[in-house]
Amino acid sequence: MRTTRITGNLLLAAALLAACSDHNALTAPSARPLAGTATLVDRPYTWSFACHGGFVLGAQWSWTENGAAIASGSAGCTGDQNLSGTGVRPANANGFTAQVGYDSKSWTFDPAGPFKASLSGSVAGGGCHRVLVCFDKESGKLTVDS
Secondary structure: OHHHHHHHHHHHHHHHHHHHOOOOOOOOOOOOOOOOOOOOOOEEEEEEEEEEEOOEEEEEEEEEEOOEEEEEEEEEEEOOEEEEEEEEEOOOOOEEEEEEEOEEEEEEOOOOOOOEEEEEEEEOOOEEOOOOOEEOOEEEEEEEEO
16 A cells, blocks of 8 residues: 555656646757857958069959959069058958969968968060160069968
């Protein structure tokens, strides 16, 4: 008889507990997602362009998303110069293209990570003009760090 009373009390306690509990409550803590869900943000970048020679040299660059330009910059120099500046790399950029003189190159990268690239290039001097103005070769190097 005592066993029946204990069993009955346990069943009653279980029924009351089940009736009073929130059926929508989580039974385990929710886990964080495994995949990275961090929001991408624009990143600052620095650039430098060093050139030397006796002519004119230009550098152009673009941040790209899947091959399409989304932001760009440029610099030009004559003779011996060292130029530098800063800019903003768009959060969705996953590629970079650059041209220095006649030389160009493209890179791809993870938008969530850092990026660094450099490209050297040159233009050949045109010799002497009819009025005896002579142009030498100009060489330069563009470096970008973000």
